[in-house]
Amino acid sequence: MNTYGERNPQAFASGQAVGSCFTQPLGQMRRGSVGRILAVSGGASDRDVERGLLEMGFVEGARVEVLHHGFLGQDPLAVRINQTMTIALRRCEANAVLVGPLHESAMDAKPELTLEYASS
Amino acid sequence: MTAITLANGEVRLARIALVGPPNSGKTTLFNTLTGGRQKTGNYPGVTVERKSGRLRTPVGHTVELLDLPGSYSLRARSPDEAITRDVVLGRQAREALPDAVVCVTDATNLSQHLRLLLELRQLGRPLILALNMMDIAQKRGCQISIEALSQQLGIPVVSTVAMHKNGVQDLLGQIDTLLSQIPAASRAAVIDAWVEPSPEAIRAYHREVERLLREAVIQEGTPERLTRRLDQILLHPVVGPLILLGLLFLMFQAVFNWAAAPMDWIDGGMASLQQWLSAHMTESLLKSLVIDGLIAGVGGVVIFLPQILILFLFILLLEDFGYMARAAFLMDRLMSAVGLNGRAFIPLLSSFACAIPGIMAARTIAHPLDRLTTILIAPLMTCSARLPVYVLLISAFIPNTTVWGGIGLQGLVMFGLYATGIVGALVVAGVLRLTLLRGNRQPLLMELPSYKWPNPANVLLGLLERARIFMRRIGTIILSVMVVLWFLASFPSAPQGATEPAIYYSFAGMIGHGLQPLLAPIGFNWQIAIALVPGLAAREVAVAALGTVYALSGDEGAVSDALATTLAHDWTLATALALLAWYVFAPQCLATLAAARRETNSWRWPTFMFVYLMILAYLAAFITYRLALALGGG
Numbered sequence: 001m002n003t004y005g006e007r008n009p010q011a012f013a014s015g016q017a018v019g020s021c022f023t024q025p026l027g028q029m030r031r032g033s034v035g036r037i038l039a040v041s042g043g044a045s046d047r048d049v050e051r052g053l054l055e056m057g058f059v060e061g062a063r064v065e066v067l068h069h070g071f072l073g074q075d076p077l078a079v080r081i082n083q084t085m086t087i088a089l090r091r092c093e094a095n096a097v098l099v100g101p102l103h104e105s106a107m108d109a110k111p112e113l114t115l116e117y118a119s120s
Numbered sequence: 121m122t123a124i125t126l127a128n129g130e131v132r133l134a135r136i137a138l139v140g141p142p143n144s145g146k147t148t149l150f151n152t153l154t155g156g157r158q159k160t161g162n163y164p165g166v167t168v169e170r171k172s173g174r175l176r177t178p179v180g181h182t183v184e185l186l187d188l189p190g191s192y193s194l195r196a197r198s199p200d201e202a203i204t205r206d207v208v209l210g211r212q213a214r215e216a217l218p219d220a221v222v223c224v225t226d227a228t229n230l231s232q233h234l235r236l237l238l239e240l241r242q243l244g245r246p247l248i249l250a251l252n253m254m255d256i257a258q259k260r261g262c263q264i265s266i267e268a269l270s271q272q273l274g275i276p277v278v279s280t281v282a283m284h285k286n287g288v289q290d291l292l293g294q295i296d297t298l299l300s301q302i303p304a305a306s307r308a309a310v311i312d313a314w315v316e317p318s319p320e321a322i323r324a325y326h327r328e329v330e331r332l333l334r335e336a337v338i339q340e341g342t343p344e345r346l347t348r349r350l351d352q353i354l355l356h357p358v359v360g361p362l363i364l365l366g367l368l369f370l371m372f373q374a375v376f377n378w379a380a381a382p383m384d385w386i387d388g389g390m391a392s393l394q395q396w397l398s399a400h401m402t403e404s405l406l407k408s409l410v411i412d413g414l415i416a417g418v419g420g421v422v423i424f425l426p427q428i429l430i431l432f433l434f435i436l437l438l439e440d441f442g443y444m445a446r447a448a449f450l451m452d453r454l455m456s457a458v459g460l461n462g463r464a465f466i467p468l469l470s471s472f473a474c475a476i477p478g479i480m481a482a483r484t485i486a487h488p489l490d491r492l493t494t495i496l497i498a499p500l501m502t503c504s505a506r507l508p509v510y511v512l513l514i515s516a517f518i519p520n521t522t523v524w525g526g527i528g529l530q531g532l533v534m535f536g537l538y539a540t541g542i543v544g545a546l547v548v549a550g551v552l553r554l555t556l557l558r559g560n561r562q563p564l565l566m567e568l569p570s571y572k573w574p575n576p577a578n579v580l581l582g583l584l585e586r587a588r589i590f591m592r593r594i595g596t597i598i599l600s601v602m603v604v605l606w607f608l609a610s611f612p613s614a615p616q617g618a619t620e621p622a623i624y625y626s627f628a629g630m631i632g633h634g635l636q637p638l639l640a641p642i643g644f645n646w647q648i649a650i651a652l653v654p655g656l657a658a659r660e661v662a663v664a665a666l667g668t669v670y671a672l673s674g675d676e677g678a679v680s681d682a683l684a685t686t687l688a689h690d691w692t693l694a695t696a697l698a699l700l701a702w703y704v705f706a707p708q709c710l711a712t713l714a715a716a717r718r719e720t721n722s723w724r725w726p727t728f729m730f731v732y733l734m735i736l737a738y739l740a741a742f743i744t745y746r747l748a749l750a751l752g753g754g
Binding site for chain 1: 192193195197228229231232235317318319322323326343347348351355357358360361445448449450452453454456462563564565567568629
């Protein structure tokens with residue numbers, strides 16, 4: 001059901017959304033948007049950030065939802081993981097997490113149908 | 121039978137360690153299991169609190185239960201988590217490898233919490249998994265097969281409801297079963313095989329957790345809604361910070377208004393004790409020591425217990441409620457502007473009660489530079505020991521009027537003093553991070569736990585602990601300082617035909633006079649100079665010392681007069697304001713320096729702390745005094 005492992009390492013290295021317009025770093029996600037983690041990487045030099053993120057539940061395949069932004073500079077972010085745990089992190093670290101659409105099959109579908117916005 | 125017998129014939133109490141991620145309800149479980157039979161101490165070399173307690177199992181074993189600091193992983197990222205790792209691995213000095221480990225997890229958050237259990241299972245030691253908060257999980261419609269989980273993991277699994285005494289019966293039963301098997305298994309002194317998990321290993325643990333949950337979870341619960349709704353208000357970009365500010369303001373108003381009545385009772389009690397003693401004791405040196413030294417001195421400090429307890433009540437309630445992490449979230453950006461971490465907010469907030477628990481709480485900050493900066497500025501947060509000085513001077517010199525519709529002017533001045541300390545701390549932190557403590561910004565990765573009603577027993581135990589620490593300080597440091605001060609203030613006695621009060625001729629008077637030229641530019645008289653010396657030992661002693669100085673130097677009537685009235689006559693407004701400014705920055709008590717030494721493992725940083733605070737205090741007092749004089753406050 002869930003996919004683990006780095007699906008798209010190149011996307012990471014370049015820091016760009018690759019393949020489709022709705023693949024983006026967690027730090028760029030709008031408040032209220034939902035997605036599924038495609039890859040977690042602090043870069044080759046900083047595996048501690050990667051480990052820290054993994055230990056707090058940011059793992060490939062997990063569902064993430066951006067709940068809140070800080071009041072200054074929209075930093076830090078409060079992110080709900082798998083609907084069970086909310087983690088606060090700064091935009092800078094959040095950018096080490098690459099997020100894709102929530103539904104696997106939606107990868108090839110129309111982007112506007114795949115990004116689920118929590119309206120409440 | 122209360123102890124267990126090991127295979128080698130050794131008979132001793134069984135030792136069990138309680139391990140779990142933060143917010144798993146571990147402390148509540150510990151409190152329920154051990155009740156009041158708890159002991160708190162420190163691990164040697166660090167100030168990480170060592171909490172242990174005793175429990176009796178149904179069979180009759182007495183077990184020493186160790187509550188280890190909350191940890192997400194054995195890969196420790198902070199000194200706190202390092203203790204957990206070292207104890208579990210048997211590497212902690214003077215702490216034997218536990219006979220068994222109970223891993224506490226939040227049943228509503230197993231997908232995140234089971235990873236720690238898997239790390240522990242890897243060690244191959246006796247282990248029990250406690251699924252805590254099962255009642256909440258069930259309320260949300262979540263069904264977990266304990267048998268399936270136990271079978272898959274190959275270890276005993278029990279459900280617990282830590283809030284209730286009978287919610288822990290299964291756990292106690294399992295502990296008994298495990299203890300009956302221990303003598304054969306418990307030999308290893310240290311576990312050498314452990315290595316830090318790599319990112320790949322953590323991913324593998326994640327996969328294993330997912331597999332386990334597929335096997336054991338019969339029905340997934342509905343996600344919690346209340347926390348989300350509350351957060352929409354409490355973390356709102358505009359409303360959130362306003363609520364935080366309002367809470368802090370309410371806290372300080374409460375410290376003043378609610379504490380007034382119990383403080384009057386203590387004051388009244390001390391006064392009648394003093395009267396009774398002066399009526400029933402014969403004139404002697406001992407009488408002077410007891411009445412002028414001990415009761416005047418110690419009584420002047422005990423009176424602040426209600427305020428300290430109210431402040432801690434707020435902090436403990438907010439922490440238990442889950443709000444503290446939100447406060448850190450709201451403050452992070454502001455604090456990162458001066459190179460600090462949002463996590464530093466909690467230690468700094470604790471420092472408003474006392475810098476020592478604040479400095480100790482800084483150990484939850486993983487990065488050494490962040491941590492050191494937090495420790496160094498912690499004393500700038502106005503601790504409750506400074507309250508006595510503030511309260512005394514404000515009530516003596518600031519009129520008790522209201523401004524702006526109901527806000528007391530006295531409370532407002534107090535708020536200003538706190539604000540000055542905070543701004544000062546931010547500036548110092550910013551300067552430190554640009555100069556001495558330059559380094560990279562550290563990541564913030566912090567759980568925002570679900571809100572829950574504070575547990576009255578937890579809060580009560582926490583408050584009792586604070587009261588105990590405060591009273592112990594009164595019984596030790598403060599009491600002995602008061603005796604020394606009384607001696608200094610009483611000897612040598614005044615010569616025949618002396619024109620000045622007796623204390624003028626004493627050792628204390630000599631020290632005061634010696635310091636006066638140094639302190640005259642900032643408007644301090646010799647009485648203040650005398651009080652500042654013992655004030656270095658513990659800040660609140662300064663008030664007690666002033667009490668002693670004025671009680672001994674005034675006429676008979678001055679003893680019964682309120683100290684505030686005496687000061688209002690004796691000092692100018694400029695002097696009072698200068699002393700207030702001095703105390704915003706004043707060098708901290710010896711106990712704070714000692715705590716900083718333990719935390720930083722050298723005298724270098726406490727020395728630096730002392731010097732920079734002394735310089736700031738002198739400058740602040742100088743500017744305030746000169747400004748007040750220029751504005752006609754002389």
